[in-house]
Amino acid sequence: MSDMRIGERLKNGILIENPTFVLMLGMCPTLAVTTSATNGIGMGLSTTVVLTLSNLLISILRNIIPDRVRMPAFIVVVASFVTMVQFLMQGYVPSLYESLGIYIPLIVVNCIILGRAESFASKNPVIPSTFDGLGMGLGFTISLTVLGALRELLGSGQIFKYQILPLADAATGKAGYTPISIFVLAPGAFLVLSVIVAVMNVVRKKMDAKGKPLAAPQGCLTGECEGCAFSNACTGKSQTTEAKA
Template identity: 55%
Template sequence: MNKYLDRLVNGLFKENPIFVMMLGMCPTLAVTKSAMNGIGMGLSTTAVLIVSNVIIAALRKHIPEKVRMPYFIVIVASMVTVVELLIKAYLPDVNEALGIYIPLIVVNCIIFGRVEAYAAKNSVGLSLFDGIGMGLGFTVALVLIGAFRELLGAGTVFNIRLMPESYEPISIFVQAPGAFLVLAMLTALQNKFKLPSATNGTAKKSELACGGDCAHCSAERFASFHNSASDSSIKKESIRKED
């Protein structure tokens, strides 16, 4: 497969930031009351991700290693400010719907994850397509979650009624708890059908993901901590006996 096309497929399917990597959960849960909100947030993040990736890839050889994170923060924050001002000027309805979550794109772990793990190490062309792929993957995930919540919570998708007039909307799905319920259901389906996901240990291991299997990982960490604590206690006891 063409390496540029592979970056698009990677972001959409192989390492989808929401469904596979489980990154950027805050905006995912907060703004997906409707499919339209999902598009607004997804495309805003995509624009920031694409431009940030391109700029950082172009400057990667001139950015000192020790201060790379401040450089990344300044670049990403500048792009978020530009996007926010454009949305306020030309899309006031979107700005009102998304509110504080537009400026909060600057701390989205998807953005910093990609610029640190990919754009800072690869060419401008590959970084451009990586940003497009990851951004579109994020957007598609938000739209799917938003459409599902809107359909159950209001009987519409993109404000188009799909449910019969007799349908009684389940209002909890357009409230905060509904976001957790929908994400949990979609994750459960992924695990049921053994689809790649960071929650069932089948996500592709990378610099951004450990590959999942959180329960096993926690068990290993507990065992390691317990063994370390035991060794420490034995050493202390030995020192006391020697004294």
């Protein structure tokens, strides 16, 4: 029984409720750090660690934390884990710390982490919560790596710093790939993400037809606030949603 639950949570995080491409959560770090596949995987894995640990702890404490102060309590837990990850990374993987440096503190306010704490870990037992965190984290990691790899490939002809496309050399007249630098800049993040989301919409339709629908998007990008975990407390809801309510 519990085995099935674990597998289901992992599949849920990676595919059915993939945080980036399906739920549309955590867009800011997604767009900011995915300039290369290495950065994507680094950010994804550090978020996974924080997400798994925070889901575990919040699930343990779910009956102790009073409902009215749950948000500050969640933030304290998440922020502590983030700071620990930061210290450890700085000490043991300085090169990764160097490239992710300023984005690590951003994990604290990553809506995936708070969203999972609020909508899953605070209502479910420890084991499913932990694996929910792990699944969600891996889903996030895969998404960021794919996004990073595509941007790196188009922007510099490399994947994981390994030259995939031979570069053109004007001096020697050698034919080859001319990197499109815009893809490693901010606009490139939006371009690549929009194409991936378009592809995901095709997948979504196919899954709907098969009778195995993907989850509805949750982030603010969709303008649809009903599915959002923060819908009750949010003050910036779209007008259509408010009218319905």
